Amino acid sequence: MRKIYAAVKNSRFGMLALFGIVYMAISTLLRIVLLISSWEVSKTTFGGLGQIFFIGTFYDVVFCIYVSVFFSFLLLFLPQALYRSKVYKYTTFLFAFLLLYGAYCVTFAEWLFWNEFNTRFNFISIDYLMYTDEVARNVYESYPVLPIFVGLFLASALTFAMLKPALVGILQVREKFSGRLTFAASIFTLALCSYLFVGQSLRGLSDNNYINELGSNGPYQFVAAFRNNTLDYKTFYPQGSEAELSRRLKESVGKKNNEGALFDISRDVVPTKNTEKLNVILISVESLSAEFLTRFGQKEDITPFMDQMFEKGLFFTNFYATGTRTTRGLESITLSLPPTPGRSLVKRPDNAKIYNLGKVFKDNGYDVAFLYGGRGFFDNMNAFFSGNGYRTVDQSDLNADEITFENAWGVADEDIYRRAIAEANVSYAAGKPFFYHIMTTSNHRPYTYPEGKIDIPSGTGRSGGVKYTDYALRQLITSSEKQKWYNDTVFVIVADHCAAVAGRAELPVERYHIPLLIYSPGHINAQTVNKLSGQIDIAPTLLALLGIRYESHFFGQDILSDTFQERALISNYQRLGVYENDELTILAPVKQMTVIKDPLHNEQSIPADPKNGNVLETMALYQGADFILKRRLNRWKEVEVKDTGRRYL
Incomplete structure (x- = not known):
């Protein structure tokens, strides 16, 4: 583990690990908030708590792996001189802040969605993308939007300030292409395995639907709903004579x-x-x-x-x-x-x-x-x-x-x-x-x-x-x-x-x-x-x-x-x-x-x-x-x- 930690710390890809940890912390905090808000109706047992956080963390990791694929291409092929330049440094700072702000906004959206439907993102969230005016007006009329978004901005700024020293260190590393290729290949392999072997079955293990929903990852479910917004009855459902x-x-x-x-x-x-x-x-x-x-x-x-x-x-x-x-x-x-x-x-x-x-x-x-x-x-x-x-x-x-x-x-x-x-x-x-x-x-x-x-x-x-x-x-x-x-x-x-x-x-x-x-x-x-x-x-x-x-x-x-x-x-x-x-x-x-x-x-x-x-x-x-x-x-x-x-x- 120490060797892996040292290798990640001294790699460009340490940036992905850093943001993955932050995202999982935010996702876990959201999961706790949703659990508390649904505690009385969910009637969650001790075993259910374990399932919520174990399976939920697993889906968080899978989502992070998928997101990392795009950035892995950039980190793999970006020339060393450009990687260590001031232009890339400040571009990274700006993008990092926007990424954090986006993560907090999505978390807020998940809370709104749960508050309305008691589920993670699903088909309904896909439908709402088509009617942004009605949905945006509804949110604006239902919640104190300006204070909320200011609060999310401040939370993003504080999180960025905490991450900045680590980011500065990662932006100074020198790494051979062979080392970068090892990390990129690992991420691509994990993403492929996730695509082939990870589906919806894990989030359906419990008879308690609240446990299944709390043990899910919202953005992951959003993508799954987008991919599967129609189901062929003959292919997916039991058939009789x-x-x-x-x-x-x-x-x-x-x-x-x-x-x-x-x-x-x-x-x-x-x-x-x-x-x-x-x-x-x-x-x-x-x-x-x-x-x-x-x-x-x-x-x-x-x-x-x-x-x-x-x-x-x-x-x-x-x-x-x-x-x-x-x-x-x-x-x-x-x-x-x-x-x-x-x-x-x-x-x-x-x-x-x-x-x-x-x-x-x-x-x-x-x-x-x-x-x-x-x-x-x-x-x-x-x-x-x-x-x-x-x-x-x-x-x-x-x-x-x-x-x-x-x-x-x-x-x-x-x-x-x-x-x-x-x-x-x-x-x-x-x-x-x-x-x-x-x-x-x-x-x-x-x-x-x-x-x-x-x-x-x-x-x-x-x-x-x-x-x-x-x-x-x-x-x-x-x-x-x-x-x-x-x-x-x-x-x-x-x-x-x-x-x-x-x-x-x-x-x-x-x-x-x-x-x-x-x-x-x-x-x-x-x-x-x-x-x-x-x-x-x-x-x-x-x-x-x-x-x-x-x-x-x-x-x-x-x-x-x-x-x-x-x-x-x-x-x-x-x-x-x-x-x-x-x-x-x-x-x-x-x-x-x-x-x-x-x-x-x-x-x-x-x-x-x-x-x-x-x-x-x-x-x-x-x-x-x-x-x-x-x-x-x-x-x-x-x-x-x-x-x-x-x-x-």
């Missing part, structure tokens, strides 16, 4: 006699009742976890209006979100389709002309629109909905006098609701029923909203965001009651996803629990429904209530039907689950299948029996979705009308 799984899927969705081609679930849905064409306003509420509602144990009384509404409408208490992002919720609600690995279809190319809820309404003569309180280019929302037959209305379509408040994510919920009412009045005047899907933004960090609306000051936290969301919904219903179309309108209120999705388990079921309310006093009786169900069931349930006949390619079922099969699909970017019969079956990359018994009270997974009924049901849903999407079985040939322009001024 196509004939058997196709039969099961058709049976699950109610297609009789196993007719048609493999996984062809197209069918004619005939309603059991006929009704007049009722209007529909479907509201996807940002991050409305069930736990925020008094009905599910919330003690702060921040949802007084919704609590009243639940007693007057069709209220689903055992309802679950499909995913962890807005786009996944929109995908499930609109397409009634299981999630597939990686990004939601909303964000993928070639995502137009898919059979969807809006198409059913459009085929029945409805005015169909998607209204978003933010900018529709975010998460590709406008492109997705316009490509699937919807008109789109977003923040950019609102006139200045229509906007009373806006933040990084969009206008206040009240503003987009007022626009929806105005759009509805135009459709009503034209004698046309309407289906409007509204996506809200106010219940999102920085939780800012118009002052004077509720008794919680704007920008003070999640409780205020939820209470303003509740207030704005009250204004929507109250204003709608004054409109001529109100008595013939159905309101659907559902969350896009939960506010916090991380947990100890791979797929913490309780973090997917959301409310669903279908409200139309003149047409739908008040009732509480306790059946286990999820977002893909909204479309068929709503259409059954309205008595609409349609060609269905939906995976969901009518929750109110006597033949409804209780289950809920939940997922993250890589793990695909079905919660059914008090078991959570999970499919994961490298063809893994696990089961968690009683997942609301237990986190321990066991290997799945591939012949088990729940497992086969899970495989049928997800393998079927992949098969259908790849072969474009759920596409229609033509978009009858594609109008994305503004109608109301």
Whole structure:
């Protein structure tokens, strides 16, 4: 060890070792901070602590090795005269300071990301790179940015001052090319071995997801997410007999006699009742976890209006979100389709002309629109909905006098609701029923909203965001009651996803629990429904209530039907689950299948029996979705009308 230390000390490559040690110290400090902030929920054991720091340090070293490859080329081939020159010396000082400042800024970004998602960098961080304006404004509005960056600058300056004497010494060394080649070759070899043999398996050893995340390296995970932002289902996930799984899927969705081609679930849905064409306003509420509602144990009384509404409408208490992002919720609600690995279809190319809820309404003569309180280019929302037959209305379509408040994510919920009412009045005047899907933004960090609306000051936290969301919904219903179309309108209120999705388990079921309310006093009786169900069931349930006949390619079922099969699909970017019969079956990359018994009270997974009924049901849903999407079985040939322009001024 002494010989190695002496060799490194007397080598140009000692610079890499020096910065590697500093980076690992910063990374370890961050790991400690994140662990402390998550201590109560992570329930980490002594063995878990060892795993966090041992595996975490290992990934830190691997990341340092990768970063060192680029600098190794420079240190290997830089001529001795230039290496010892003043120009190189001061260039090195400047670059060293910037490197330190960058490391501290990335560490701060990791803390922000953990504070929001309770995970290290992942697919979401990649997505955020595309929307720097919204993300930067959100950070600026949520945190004291200037003092923080000044503090990071001072920390970088102090660290540089401590390293400067060692840097000066390293810049004076004389080293033969053969010695430099030995160090460079060692780094290249280690990098190659890391690339070939180090993957994600080590960070998945624990059943406690907090331990796995804390034992990771953020920048390493960022690069891994960038490389693997799509996963081919057939390559990475368990496969079953196509004939058997196709039969099961058709049976699950109610297609009789196993007719048609493999996984062809197209069918004619005939309603059991006929009704007049009722209007529909479907509201996807940002991050409305069930736990925020008094009905599910919330003690702060921040949802007084919704609590009243639940007693007057069709209220689903055992309802679950499909995913962890807005786009996944929109995908499930609109397409009634299981999630597939990686990004939601909303964000993928070639995502137009898919059979969807809006198409059913459009085929029945409805005015169909998607209204978003933010900018529709975010998460590709406008492109997705316009490509699937919807008109789109977003923040950019609102006139200045229509906007009373806006933040990084969009206008206040009240503003987009007022626009929806105005759009509805135009459709009503034209004698046309309407289906409007509204996506809200106010219940999102920085939780800012118009002052004077509720008794919680704007920008003070999640409780205020939820209470303003509740207030704005009250204004929507109250204003709608004054409109001529109100008595013939159905309101659907559902969350896009939960506010916090991380947990100890791979797929913490309780973090997917959301409310669903279908409200139309003149047409739908008040009732509480306790059946286990999820977002893909909204479309068929709503259409059954309205008595609409349609060609269905939906995976969901009518929750109110006597033949409804209780289950809920939940997922993250890589793990695909079905919660059914008090078991959570999970499919994961490298063809893994696990089961968690009683997942609301237990986190321990066991290997799945591939012949088990729940497992086969899970495989049928997800393998079927992949098969259908790849072969474009759920596409229609033509978009009858594609109008994305503004109608109301």
